[in-house]
Amino acid sequence: MGRILVTGGAGYIGSHMVLRLRDAGEAVVVLDDLSTGDARLLPGDVPLIRGDVGDTACVAACLKEHDVSEALHFAGSIIVPESVADPLKYYRNNTCASRNLIEACIAHGVERFIFSSTAAVYGVEGDAPVSEDAPLAPPSPYGASKLMTERMLADVAASAGLRAGVLRYFNVAGADPDLRTGHCKPDATHLIKVACQAALGQRDRVEIFGADYPTPDGTGVRDYVHVSDLVDAHALLLDHFRAGGESVTLNCGYGRGASVREVIAETKRLSGIDFKVTQAPRRPGDAASVVADSRRLRELLDWQPRHDDLAVMIGSAYRWECRLRDGLPGPEAAPAG
Numbered sequence: 001m002g003r004i005l006v007t008g009g010a011g012y013i014g015s016h017m018v019l020r021l022r023d024a025g026e027a028v029v030v031l032d033d034l035s036t037g038d039a040r041l042l043p044g045d046v047p048l049i050r051g052d053v054g055d056t057a058c059v060a061a062c063l064k065e066h067d068v069s070e071a072l073h074f075a076g077s078i079i080v081p082e083s084v085a086d087p088l089k090y091y092r093n094n095t096c097a098s099r100n101l102i103e104a105c106i107a108h109g110v111e112r113f114i115f116s117s118t119a120a121v122y123g124v125e126g127d128a129p130v131s132e133d134a135p136l137a138p139p140s141p142y143g144a145s146k147l148m149t150e151r152m153l154a155d156v157a158a159s160a161g162l163r164a165g166v167l168r169y170f171n172v173a174g175a176d177p178d179l180r181t182g183h184c185k186p187d188a189t190h191l192i193k194v195a196c197q198a199a200l201g202q203r204d205r206v207e208i209f210g211a212d213y214p215t216p217d218g219t220g221v222r223d224y225v226h227v228s229d230l231v232d233a234h235a236l237l238l239d240h241f242r243a244g245g246e247s248v249t250l251n252c253g254y255g256r257g258a259s260v261r262e263v264i265a266e267t268k269r270l271s272g273i274d275f276k277v278t279q280a281p282r283r284p285g286d287a288a289s290v291v292a293d294s295r296r297l298r299e300l301l302d303w304q305p306r307h308d309d310l311a312v313m314i315g316s317a318y319r320w321e322c323r324l325r326d327g328l329p330g331p332e333a334a335p336a337g
């Protein structure tokens, strides 16, 4: 019996996926170059191949050694402003590297492939929930680099008989409820992580990037989705393919938004810390409001989120941040005493 390949499995979302699959008794192999990931997020019994998804020889050897027929592709570069400053990095790591990975998967006979895409493929205007059929007009190189991979995958699925799933994530947040993994990078730019770090005194403030948006309180609105519900959607999609389901593209969000001010207020309430908040100009490329229409995901896969609550998401993110502050043991760390 082969293993499921999880690329980027040592990263934030990928490590949750690895645990989700392992909890269900699935065999997994991780391919990760550890550029932003951390091997300590992985259970010791999950094989980790340190390599680049764009390295065809490395991928081919991994697929062969572990008899892979299903791949979940999380590896990539994810910071929108960085993609504006260095677009070629994004086209290399998200588009070209994915092309090589897909080619190696087809050559090996991989049957099912799920790709981590993003709401950043949409050119969002207004505050209506965005469906999968909304215009695709990525406002950043990050979104464009992901959309190109979506298109390659659709073309290859049609020509090679691959079952391809594209999941467009909205704003992924929170941590494993058992705190086995979470968001690790100290220099992360994501709002909830930044607010939790400010509550712990690791940042001197939270800046609100724009308070003059046409939203109820003037700040940006996002559809935050708990990482555990997100990885559940992947597991359901895999089951859908195993049962003969067709290739599909699905939004992953709850269908309701929270503003920057709401996130900050909730973080202050949960932590009990009144950290400093200042106003700053709008961040280039930010939309006012990005909320998913996720009916297709709910109906097709019977996705029933279990953590659809801002306090639950921020609470787990905050507890995880406390755990990080106290030090993250490696899987091989010796027990105390």
Ligand SMILES: NC(=O)c1ccc[n+]([C@@H]2O[C@H](COP(=O)([O-])OP(=O)(O)OC[C@H]3O[C@@H](n4cnc5c(N)ncnc54)[C@H](O)[C@@H]3O)[C@@H](O)[C@H]2O)c1
Pocket: 007, 008, 009, 010, 011, 012, 013, 014, 031, 032, 033, 034, 035, 036, 037, 038, 051, 052, 053, 054, 073, 074, 075, 076, 077, 078, 093, 097, 116, 117, 118, 119, 168, 169, 170, 171, 172, 173
């Ligand atoms: N975090 C979000 O809110 C969000 C939203 C939409 C989409 N996504 C997508 O989800 C995926 C995972 O994001 P994340 O938040 O876990 O980020 P992350 O940076 O924590 O994880 C990415 C992982 O991929 C690895 N990696 C990067 N390039 C690689 C390469 N060429 N070869 C092998 N490994 C490589 C990194 O070391 C890291 O472990 C990404 O594809 C991202 O675009 C994330």
Ligand SMILES: O=c1ccn([C@@H]2O[C@H](COP(=O)(O)OP(=O)(O)O[C@H]3O[C@H](CO)[C@H](O)[C@H](O)[C@H]3O)[C@@H](O)[C@H]2O)c(=O)[nH]1
Pocket: 078, 079, 080, 118, 119, 120, 169, 170, 171, 172, 189, 190, 191, 192, 194, 206, 207, 208, 209, 210, 219, 220, 221, 222, 260, 283, 286, 290
């Ligand atoms: O310190 C901060 C950080 C963020 N924000 C604001 O908070 C909201 C959320 O920002 P994040 O940086 O947390 O997330 P983004 O919406 O920019 O982007 C995220 O979601 C996108 C999809 O919607 C992409 O997938 C992208 O990869 C992922 O980082 C935005 O209005 C942003 O302007 C602040 O005000 N201050």
